[in-house]
Amino acid sequence: MRGICSATFTIPSFLFIVFLVQLLVRKKKKEKTRYRLPPGRRGWPLIGDSFSWYNAVAGSHPPQFVQQQVNRFGKIFSCSLFGKWAVVSADPTFNRFIMQNEGKLFQSSYPKSFRDLVGKNGVITVQGEQQRKLHGIASNMMRLEKLKFHFLDDIQLVMLQTLNKFDSNQVILLQDVCRMVAINLMVNQLLGASTETEIKEMARLFSDFVDGCLSLPVNLPGFAYHTAMKARERIIRKINKTIEKRRREGSSEGGNGVLGRLLEEENLPDNEVADFIINLLFAGSETTAKTMLFAVYFLTQCPVAMQQLQDEQDSLRGDWNGVGMLAWQDYKAMSFTMCVIDEALRLGGIAIWLMREAKEEVVYQDYVIPKGSFVVPFLSAVHLDENLYKEATTFHPWRWMDPANQEKRNWRSSPFYCPFGGGARFCPGAELSRLQIALFLHYFVTTYTWSQLKEDRMSFFPSARLVNGFQIRLTKRHVTDSTLPSQN
Numbered sequence: 480m481r482g483i484c485s486a487t488f489t490i491p492s493f494l495f496i497v498f499l500v501q502l503l504v505r506k507k508k509k510e511k512t513r514y515r516l517p518p519g520r521r522g523w524p525l526i527g528d529s530f531s532w533y534n535a536v537a538g539s540h541p542p543q544f545v546q547q548q549v550n551r552f553g554k555i556f557s558c559s560l561f562g563k564w565a566v567v568s569a570d571p572t573f574n575r576f577i578m579q580n581e582g583k584l585f586q587s588s589y590p591k592s593f594r595d596l597v598g599k600n601g602v603i604t605v606q607g608e609q610q611r612k613l614h615g616i617a618s619n620m621m622r623l624e625k626l627k628f629h630f631l632d633d634i635q636l637v638m639l640q641t642l643n644k645f646d647s648n649q650v651i652l653l654q655d656v657c658r659m660v661a662i663n664l665m666v667n668q669l670l671g672a673s674t675e676t677e678i679k680e681m682a683r684l685f686s687d688f689v690d691g692c693l694s695l696p697v698n699l700p701g702f703a704y705h706t707a708m709k710a711r712e713r714i715i716r717k718i719n720k721t722i723e724k725r726r727r728e729g730s731s732e733g734g735n736g737v738l739g740r741l742l743e744e745e746n747l748p749d750n751e752v753a754d755f756i757i758n759l760l761f762a763g764s765e766t767t768a769k770t771m772l773f774a775v776y777f778l779t780q781c782p783v784a785m786q787q788l789q790d791e792q793d794s795l796r797g798d799w800n801g802v803g804m805l806a807w808q809d810y811k812a813m814s815f816t817m818c819v820i821d822e823a824l825r826l827g828g829i830a831i832w833l834m835r836e837a838k839e840e841v842v843y844q845d846y847v848i849p850k851g852s853f854v855v856p857f858l859s860a861v862h863l864d865e866n867l868y869k870e871a872t873t874f875h876p877w878r879w880m881d882p883a884n885q886e887k888r889n890w891r892s893s894p895f896y897c898p899f900g901g902g903a904r905f906c907p908g909a910e911l912s913r914l915q916i917a918l919f920l921h922y923f924v925t926t927y928t929w930s931q932l933k934e935d936r937m938s939f940f941p942s943a944r945l946v947n948g949f950q951i952r953l954t955k956r957h958v959t960d961s962t963l964p965s966q967n
């Protein structure tokens with residue numbers, strides 16, 4: 480089997496485990512090279528720097544290990560990770576270069592256990608021509624007009640269904656709520672609205688599936704990975720049924736989610752449809768849930784920002800369409816909220832790093848990167864670089880209002896701010912996730928105020944679910960509150 484390396488955004492812990500497993504079965508390849516490799520140390524044989532790496536990333540300041548190495552060796556250095564030669568970069572220009580050369584000099588690839596779970600025919604796991612095709616479809620499915628005409632209202636319906644049910648004084652574990660919201664969003668957006676029992680059933684399956692992505696890849700009863708595989712099958716069966724039904728009845732029946740639109744507008748072979756949907760499910764759940772969680776967490780620690788966000792959201796309770804829901808103009812008017820989201824993405828580190836493999840020997844500046852090496856663009860190191868961001872580890876959403884930061888802020892092209900990656904694998908869900916998070920914040924802060932119950936330490940890694948807990952006590956706000964415009 481060809482070497483493993485991997486891209487990782489939401490599931491570094493899972494991949495770490497996988498790497499260790501792979502490490503035990505991989506034969507070490509010895510290769511002498513005549514070129515100058517990026518400087519670094521080899522660490523312990525086999526284990527190498529894996530544990531320092533893991534500890535650093537598991538800590539509250541992920542790039543610490545990277546920072547130490549950068550101080551010693553420079554922004555591009557090498558180390559031994561998971562038994563393999565790895566080149567790690569905290570250099571914004573090189574990171575950009577790696578992402579821009581996806582499919583050419585570099586490529587992302589995943590362990591087999593992961594590919595089996597998310598599907599071999601999905602955009603995340605395929606390469607080359609097929610990746611470009613599926614990426615195009617994904618981008619099309621989530622482009623701006625679709626957000627305006629389909630997602631905007633659907634997202635709000637989900638928020639009303641999921642966020643409205645808490646009572647005053649109720650204590651909630653915020654990460655569980657965010658995850659529940661994210662899963663319900665996925666059920667709604669991917670499969671379309673259906674009956675309540677069906678939503679419940681699919682939410683259960685989606686949740687099992689996502690759990691499996693975050694755990695040890697053991698395909699035996701009792702293990703989360705196994706449960707996830709079963710969930711995957713049932714999700715596929717459901718999708719297959721939808722396809723059949725649509726074909727049989729010749730109607731546009733297929734739900735009004737991405738699946739329905741996909742069947743209507745695109746010409747994807749039947750056996751690729753399910754993997755396509757499941758890939759979106761995987762890529763869009765934990766990322767969105769975690770960003771929501773971090774946004775609320777940081778706001779709770781920063782009352783001034785909290786107040787400003789609440790004021791902005793309260794001012795948006797205009798009733799554009801007569802059903803009490805926000806319109807696109809409202810979304811466009813959330814300028815401070817967007818600063819909060821950008822800051823949560825910068826500081827929270829949802830995609831801490833990406834992992835690539837060198838497809839061939841790559842020469843960059845004075846360095847030569849041997850074919851087959853891991854290549855790790857460490858996005859968080861750039862996002863938390865004191866030279867780029869003043870008080871980089873402080874939550875300061877106002878920094879994004881500074882005119883001097885506007886170019887830096889452009890998350891589609893900025894080398895200094897790339898929470899959604901870049902190049903050929905740039906997140907096709909970027910715009911959608913921002914809309915989801917903004918609407919979540921709207922419904923959350925206009926419905927409740929809250930106080931944190933105990934001082935929990937949040938870890939940025941590996942998954943917010945695994946952290947002690949962010950417990951808050953909710954208080955329901957009254958719509959007749961004098962600070963709010965009246966609502967009918």
Ligand code: HEM
Nearest residue numbers: 486603614762763766767770829830899900904906908912
């Ligand atoms: C705050 C939320 C999100 C963040 C931070 C995020 C971040 C990222 C990043 C960094 C990548 C690039 C991975 C790589 O280059 O290896 C990526 C890819 C991807 N994202 Fe997102 N994402 C988010 C939400 C979403 C949502 C909501 C969806 C869809 C429902 C989505 C779908 C995808 C897909 C399909 C890919 C793979 C694209 C490809 O390989 O061609 N993401 N995301």
Ligand SMILES: *[C@@H]1O[C@H](CO)[C@@H](O)[C@H](O)[C@H]1NC(C)=O
Nearest residue numbers: 712715716719749750751753
């Ligand atoms: C779903 O449909 C595809 C394509 O027709 C087929 O290859 C696959 O076996 C089906 N899977 C299930 C679980 O029904």
